[in-house]
Amino acid sequence: MIELIAFYTFAFLTIASFMVVVTSKNALYSMSALASGMILISGLFFLLNADFLGVVQLIVYTGAVIALYAFAMIFFDTTKDIKESKSSKMIFLLSAFSSILLVLIMTMPMASGEVSALYPVHQGVGNAQDVGMVLFTKYLIPFEVAAVMLLVAMIGGIIMAGKKMDANINEMKEELEK
């Protein structure tokens, strides 16, 4: 019973905060709503017995990604309202259609009934321990590649954001016009 209440609370709050993200005219409201939605999604992960994923969601998304967005907003003018393109019926239909397509793709293997656990969850072992065992035995190479990818992304981000940090915006425009 408590699980049911928790699921519906998290589900409705997540949908509400993500609706605020896509409809709000103010970038700061949008970012705050995104942060709250991420935290609520980590609650769903805890309900699904994916404890480690929930913690990663909290640390990486609400910790790192939202902080990065907040830092990037220093550069942009976030006080003025954002203009939006006109929405039509077609857009609603397209987004609903693509979402249903994604669900069909993900549920098709289950419909065939030939799903068997490749790396089964061990009973009596914590989720973090289980994840660590699988990650460092079966997924070691993707893990290392992801580490290199994050390093490349970090260096790229530093170089791109830090380039001409002291330069004036107007000077850069003049340079572009030459």
Added chain:
Amino acid sequence: MIAMEHYIILSTLLFAIGMYGVIIRKNLLMLFFATEIMLNAVNVALAAISNYYGDLTGQMFAFFIVAIAASEVAIGLGLLIIWFKRHGSIDLDTLKSMKG
């Protein structure tokens, strides 16, 4: 016990919200936010399937999606800052430099 379909339906709704945001928004920062919503929606579906089949593979994929999202944000925001410094705007319309 909640059925897996509930989580899948929730994931569909979240993905639809993200997709809607990607289509209607003109501001590039808002486009990034909508992309994050879509990535999170897929993560929910993967975690749900992982739980109900007792398989850890779904959680592994979710971890790699989180890693990819983090690097996407770092690179994307770097490019966005350069674009803003040069053009003074992060509107999608200013990106129309290659007119066909």
